[in-house]
Amino acid sequence: MGTTEGFNSRLFLKGLIQDALDGQKTGGLTWHATAWLAQKRWINTKDSIEKFLLKSPTRAHRKLILVGGSAGWMMSSKWLSQFEHIELIDIDPLAPFLFRIRHQDVFKGGSVRFHFDRRDGILELPQLLKQHPEGLVWFDNVLGQQCYRFKDEEWVERQLKFIKTLLKDRSWGSVHDLLSGPVLVDNPLSDERLKDRLSKVISWSASLEHPSETTDAQTPKQSAAKDLDMDDFDLPHLIDLNGQSMDFQKASQALLSWVDACGIWQDHLSAEVFPLGIKTELIAWPFKSKYCHWLQAGFCNL
Numbered sequence: 001m002g003t004t005e006g007f008n009s010r011l012f013l014k015g016l017i018q019d020a021l022d023g024q025k026t027g028g029l030t031w032h033a034t035a036w037l038a039q040k041r042w043i044n045t046k047d048s049i050e051k052f053l054l055k056s057p058t059r060a061h062r063k064l065i066l067v068g069g070s071a072g073w074m075m076s077s078k079w080l081s082q083f084e085h086i087e088l089i090d091i092d093p094l095a096p097f098l099f100r101i102r103h104q105d106v107f108k109g110g111s112v113r114f115h116f117d118r119r120d121g122i123l124e125l126p127q128l129l130k131q132h133p134e135g136l137v138w139f140d141n142v143l144g145q146q147c148y149r150f151k152d153e154e155w156v157e158r159q160l161k162f163i164k165t166l167l168k169d170r171s172w173g174s175v176h177d178l179l180s181g182p183v184l185v186d187n188p189l190s191d192e193r194l195k196d197r198l199s200k201v202i203s204w205s206a207s208l209e210h211p212s213e214t215t216d217a218q219t220p221k222q223s224a225a226k227d228l229d230m231d232d233f234d235l236p237h238l239i240d241l242n243g244q245s246m247d248f249q250k251a252s253q254a255l256l257s258w259v260d261a262c263g264i265w266q267d268h269l270s271a272e273v274f275p276l277g278i279k280t281e282l283i284a285w286p287f288k289s290k291y292c293h294w295l296q297a298g299f300c301n302l
């Protein structure tokens, strides 16, 4: 046992076990257990993701390259059924077994082929695209997780921003965490005061136009819900939130107040994943009691 030329089996095994346990703080058994226990709490969010996927014109694509698909706890079987080939990319070695069980209806008739590739679908994206010159790429709640894997925030932000350049000639999409943090209510989606607004489609897009009074508007790194710090912003863009133009700070504050946010919120460094002008949808995700995420979902070049 030990090192052979170019391959250290002990290191490989250690990585395999660690990724199975917690997917480098983004998945693994920890995620599977959390998701299994939270199925009821997440049902409305899962439905919103399904609606978003089903109304998007993705039918022309036969192959789906699903990055960070895990067991597909929040994925729609209906949407998956429209593809002939699903290429699941994940660092979690347990993902293919659980994915096949959870989405067994998709594979029952044998008309949908399935293949798993255990690799980093972000750092190895150029190689992945070369290996699969065609196919729709969907990042499934994975881009907003990179802030947990790597300590260097600037580097993570740069990696996430660069994805759209790598994918400029490809149809692709993503659902990912934008912001997350504590809320005052158990579940904003079932709270009488909040659920009406949150059950409607919430649209969000960024444009290059600078609002004259907020040329230094930036992304929140970690910000108090009621008092976002202007010094922490780095996005000189105008946000269109449900048809109303505002700077990024105002838009973030609106989102936070819609879920009754309190305390310190986490920025997932993913605010610039999509190209400017792309219309995306924001979906509230009551992750656990009194803790909520804002997910952003969008498609490019469809």
Ligand SMILES: C[S@@+](CC[C@H](N)C(=O)[O-])C[C@H]1O[C@@H](n2cnc3c(N)ncnc32)[C@H](O)[C@@H]1O
Residues within 6 Å of the ligand: 023, 026, 027, 028, 031, 035, 067, 068, 069, 070, 071, 072, 073, 074, 075, 089, 090, 091, 092, 095, 119, 120, 121, 122, 123, 140, 141, 142, 145
């Ligand atoms: C929050 S979970 C989302 C899982 C999945 N979308 C679902 O609905 O169950 C994030 C997943 O992304 C995987 N992951 C994290 N970073 C990755 C990367 N760079 N490349 C491939 N998979 C990654 C983790 O192993 C985990 O399975």
